[in-house]
Amino acid sequence: MAGDPPSFCFGPGALVPTEDRSAPYVGRPVMLSDMCVLADQAGRPEASYLWFDAAVGPGTVDLGDGFVQETVEVDGTRLTVGSTDAALREQILASATGGETCMADLEVQQSGFPAVVPGDAERDGRVLNVCVYHSPGDPRPDFERAELDYATTLGREALQAYLAALAQGDRPRDQCPTIDYAEGEWxxxxxxxxxxxxxRRDVVHTFCPGIAVGADRLGGLETVRLTPEMVEPWAVEGIKAVVHGPSSMRSQAFGDYFIGPQG
Structure with missing residues (x-):
């Protein structure tokens, strides 16, 4: 997207932003901008950064002039922090703890979600975690598993707006009964x-737009038809950069909320 400031580039050792290289950033190794250059052409980093699951092995690398890059692995997810501030690196890496919120890797058809805790989601829910998954694989997608590309947490106001819109939805059904397809985004x-x-976990399917309420896995056919009102509360922050959605269906179900690469 020439002319736009870069959101993310590939991880350390591959590509780095070309604009405002003094601004700290957080990223995952997914290509969302063409405004990047090879790291070996960019010289020493100018800003602190945090990468999730970049193609960097655990360990410490001295990049010169006091700039140090540290990589650790926690529950299968790699975290890479680069900075001249040793205290900042220590603080970020120490905050990485194991947990099941927005798991880094999932099987599509198997029951991959951990068990939820007892409770009434509509009465007791306070936050809405938004977890974006894509099928990995280049050039051929791997439709048997999915990897986390983006995650954010929204507050009770967004949660209540989403639940209110969902309550006005249709009854669950197979949204594309005559189409044979393999999903690559959730x-x-x-x-x-x-x-x-x-x-509770609800899964938004973007190929045949719908929401599987109370799902225990990514795969599934019975969904509530997706409407823009169901999308609006959580399609904020980085969502517009990472969720694609089929372009032929975007105007009907997504409105203007998803602006990822056209597909």
Whole structure:
């Protein structure tokens, strides 16, 4: 997207932003901008950064002039922090703890979600975790598993707006009964408590737009037909950069909320 400031580039050792290289950034190794250059052409980094699951092995690398890059692995997810500030690196890496919120890797058809805790999601829910997954694989997608590309947590206001829109939806059904297809993109909406417990997971399917309420896996056919009102509460922040959605259906179900690469 020439002319736009870069959101993310590939991970350390591959590509780095070319505009405002003094601004700290957080990213995943997914290509969302062409405004990047090879790291070996960019020289020493100018800003602190945090990468999730970049193609960098655990360990410490001295990049010169006091700039150090540290990589650790926690529950299968790699975190890479680069900075001249040792205290900042330590603080970020120490905050990485194991958990099941927005798991890094999922099987599509198997029952891959951990069990939810007992409770009424609509009554007891306080936060809405938004987890974006894509099928990995280049050049051929791997439709048997999915990897986390993006995650954010929204508050009770967004959660209540989403639940209110969902309550006005149709009854669940197969949205594309005559089409044989393999999905490659999902948004998992986790309704949780302030203590980090998950009460319910709803899966947004973007190929045949719909929401599987109370799902226990990514795969599934019976969904509530997706409407723009159901999308609006959580399609904020980085969602517009990472969720694609089929362009032929975007105007009907997504409105203007998803602006990822056209597909």
């Amino acid at each position: 948004v998992v909406l986790e309704i949780g408590t302030e203590d980090g417990e998950v009460l």
